[in-house]
Amino acid sequence: MSEGEMAALKEEVEEKKKVIATLRNQPWRMKKRLVVLKEAQEFVEKFEGALGKGKGRKLYAYKVMMTKILMGLPYGSIPRKTVPREEQETAMDYSVLFDFGGYCKYSFLFYGYYNNEPTIGVLKFRLPLSYLLVGVGIFGYSLMVVIRTMARNANEGGDGGEEGDFTFSWKMFTSWDYLIGNPETADNKYASITTSFKESIVDEQENQKDENIHLRRFLRVLANFLIVSCLGGSGYLIYFVVKRSQEFANMKKDNLSWFEKNEVEFVMSLLGLVCPPLFETIAELEDYHPRIALKWQLGRIFALFLGNLYTFLFALFDEVTAKLESEKVIKNSTEWVLNQYYSNYSSFYNTTDVPPPAVHPSDVIRGPCWETGVGIEFVKLIVSDIQVTYLTILIGDFVRAVIVRFLNYCWCWDLEAGFPSYGEFDISGNVLGLIFNQGMIWMGAFYAPGLVGLNVLRLLSSMYYQCWAVMCCNVPHERVFKASRSNNFYMGLLLLVLFLSLLPVVYTIMTLSPSFDCGPFSGQEKMYDVIMETIEKDLPAFIGNLFSYATNPGLILPAVLLMVLALYYLNAVSKAYQQANTDLKKKMQMARDEEKNRRNNKDSTNQVMKDLEDLLPNKSLIPPPTEEEPPPPDVVIEKGSKSPKMKPGAAAKGVNLQKDVSLAAPNPRAPVTRAPGPRKGPPGNARGPQPGPGRGRGRGGPPRH
């Protein structure tokens, strides 16, 4: 076999192989596929032997090796990643116990379970440094993950914006879920599809509705005013309650009732429970489209929670400063006591070698540990949040469902269809709840590391619990819209919450001084001094120099400036792309419309086109055409944009071509089709405008006189 023949044969074999590989994707009947497959396989077998096998096997070997290598990498890196975390967790165990124990029973404080962190830290591995780095690292990692998810979502589909194109078509062809096999689910789906169609129909017809703009505006302003006052009221209530709890803290613990001890958390949870339905009722004044109303509602709930949380934080901040003050006092008194002890001892025993006082750890005078205090507050908050959520589900869904089901038999109106009826699973409310839970964890994790573990347990248990509640007590929604098509709306909220929960933590790290005798940073002036120490003592000298150069304002300012410029540039580029996009879309739309109009034999509906047409010369001078012959198939239109009227393709579509010809504006060049004739006289004027065969481009040649 010659080289050329070999090459050709090889190509054919490759083609046959490709056919086999894409056989599944062809829309053929199975019989045809099987036949084609057999043919192709026979061909390949017959001729591949001639070309020599073995290539396939090599590829296969490479593939296996690649997977092994790829699988090796993650396996190797994972244990390394988790070890420091674990060590840190175990070291923190005591403080976890202390925190949580501190919440449950205050007597734990006196047991000395409290392990003195700094000693461990300095002896074992770098506890304080790792604590700080992990704390900061959590925020960095979370930030990266959230932004990456948002970017991915943005690529996939846009943010609830472009839905208007094919609303009805999509509803008709893509709304039924072919996976449904359960009759009840099918019934629900039919109902929701019907409702969705009715909504769209109403939307279509709403443009003709008569509205009273002024009344609507007034109502909306009123609604917003009411809601803002609600928010303000709730903020003030929380502040008041926190202040009161500080007074309670000063009183003896045993005189307080349970309610008074947990007043703050109780009030916050109550507000979180009562306000959203209140907002929803007030929002009915506003009369928005459901999706927009949902966004407003979510925004307001967000503002409520944020306001509450920050008020809580401010009030807590007062507590912290108070504790710092008292710490100073205790420190002074401890030093005084110690000095007394030393002077007494040395004067009594007449030595200078004074052993440290032998005091039982639990009796040591201890300062108020403000970080632990803050941690306790957060843990209490989260626990009460958990309790409230579970109780709400239990009462709001389960008990309600039980009542509706069983009381329905002996009640005057239909409970199932009428007032209480079964609850719906509030998707947006629950997602918001998750976001805020996460925000609180981010804030509190630095002061109470065990909070993370606690939250994991909470999430697991709550998932199963809510799963049961949904299956057992809820009915599906009637309306099927979402706040945003991708989840970018919620991711945006999450990002905002991340930033807002980052702020208090960073502020405390930077400005407040750590407690004197508790926590991994005790003894330092500021918490980040740990990093400074490490850099100075443990890392080689040039790194220290490097850092000092890097933190020079002279370097930082230009870097910030550069970033701002980059931002501006990227923003401009993205705007340009968006503009190009809309231009292309408009072009496509215009092309479509022109096609349609040509097919429907209408005049162009585009006003610009109409104007252009009217401007064409001598339109009125051309008499109505006779219908002798269709225009020659390759008539060339030279009128620039007014193309589609006489396209040659028209002949193929089987439309009544004669009609096409007669209704369309005739070619304005018609009067000039005759080539300038012999110089006998002015051509054409004596005869008048040319009829019939004169149309087109002078096919018949200049008429001979």
Added chain:
Amino acid sequence: MGNKQTTFTDEQLEAYQDCTFFTRKEVLRLHGRYRELAPHLVPLDFTNNPDIKVPLTLIVTMPELKENPFRDRIVETFSEDGHGNLSFNDFVDMFSALCETSPRELKTIYAFKIYDFNRDNFICKEDLRKTLNKLTKGELTPEEVTLVCDKAVEEADLDGDSKLSFSDFENMISKAPDFLSNFHIRI
């Protein structure tokens, strides 16, 4: 491999694997499902390609298809005689085209065929009306039905013939976000 099955020869199973998105095991399982629809009709031994067809009325009793408003159309589309009687080849073909790994283009083609009730390769207004009535179980008034059908044609029709050709349909479906996830049957 230790396969003791006698339903198909190895070549047959290989061929099915190449022609569908199913593995050997899944093809055998499909055979089991096919057989349990009509055990007296469908033989256990398919090695000599028996020419057996299971009628439409039995196929639509399958739990995967039972609740689907378009079940009759789906089965008719994949049947060779156009009346919904499926041979095993057609049966496997149907579930392969609608499975999760089936590509978008393939699903679009079959979706078009399914929704084309009168099989003239166009989705005309009558087809749309039938689709809509199946979807809403007749809950919409005739005026609403007409409105929806007109709007759908207006949105998707590109060449202005007031019916949807395949290219119109494809252009519209390619942008639909829910199409792939909804047009999927798992067996």
